[in-house]
Amino acid sequence: MAGHSKWNNIKRRKEAQDSKRAKIFTKMSKEIFAAVREAGDDPDQNLRLRMAITKARAANIPNENITRTIKKANGQDQSVQYEEMTYEGYGPGGAAVMVKALTDNKNRTVADIRAAFNKNGGNLGENGCVSFLFNKEGFLVVDREDIETDEDTFMLEAVDAGANDVDYDNHGFYIYTAPGDFEAVKGAMERTYHFSTAEVTMIPETKAHLEDEHARKMLRLIDTLEDNDDVQSVYHNFEAEEEQMERLEVSP
Template sequence: MAGHSKWNNIKRRKESQDAKKAKIFTKLSKEIYAAVRSGGEDPTTNLRLRMALTKARAENIPSDNIERTIKKAAGNSENIQYEEITYEGYGPGGVAVMVKALTDNRNRTAAEIRHAFSRNGGNLGENGCVSFLFDRKGQLIIERNEEMDEDEVMLDAAEAGAEEIESEEDIYLIETETEDFEDVKNNLEQKGYLFTKAEVTMIPQTTTNLSNEDAETLIQLIEKLEDNDDVQYVYHNFEMTEEQLHQFVN
């Protein structure tokens, strides 16, 4: 989990905010569309849609955009069908990489994902080649501030049903079982906590360190994958050292 938060810190500092926001809007709009098509337009009965809406609001996507996407999906006036595909492979140094995509053109997306791996020191593998190295978990991130008492945060999270709580320099990371995610999130929200991230994700069981050269190449691979509009999520088990963190941030 710590490595994942470091990766997010690096991304925040390296990426253009405007470009990042446009990409996020595109990806979340596709997720909302696919959620409605698969489970209906009522978020009270559609968990996938409910989670997509939570992410969209956290990213400040305008309500008008959200409603327009929901109505478009409910009517399917454009006759778009998105297919969910998971790609698995290895990056430089044997790092496990999983890619979750939503696409209306399987052949195009597969070719682009394969190209990204091959051009950046990786190899696209068969389904199942790395997924066993990850656990599906709920993850909540709370940004620390001076008014927070660490013991109180830990106690509140534990009472809410959290499986694991980790205190870092600038954040608290809370991990839950997938089926407990919404209950933990709702319980903590009722106590006034706000989240910088709240989602069900894939957590690596073990992490891998890399040489500086391989780390740089892996970062290029992940950025190339995340830049693809069809890619919703990229998961990996790379653990960055403090030295590499400072090197890539600075």
């Protein structure tokens, strides 16, 4: 597994989120709203809500905003209804892309997502065309500067906590868990370590390494999709080495 590439993908995603704070607030509020409508307002009984609240707090969304959204979702007003949709397709160079959306207008959302693919050298496919290339896993990241212990000790602690796999590079440590073990592993490890990323996500089984031309279009596709208010998550198997990412960032 290419650690530099993995770190750059994570770093780039975090930077993109920081530059779109208002959109992150909107997306997190929609996820909290949908979670409450799905399984109630008790985070102890509603795993989806508990994870949404954790992610919202990590994005520095004020507690009063979270509480207001939960109360709104609990109200009797049925004028707002969000439907979960998953879209799959191929990016430039054949990279696999999955898009998770929460929308109150499926026609609008699919049209926007299809246009994003078409304008950036990709194409929207049928459901199932790329999902088999991804596994749902818990994923936790500890930045290297936040760790004082050695690699072997950290890896043993993670495995003892229930992790399926642990990887590391010069930038940080990467913990992978079964979805059902995510909270237990996070709870055990966060007593000692601070996570810069902690989520249940879709991890690709294979990676797509693209030439610069396709890689540049792939980055634009990801940006366009993430900029859409209806899109909650974008998963892909595009992986670039650190040198390529630096080259693309300075290229016009």
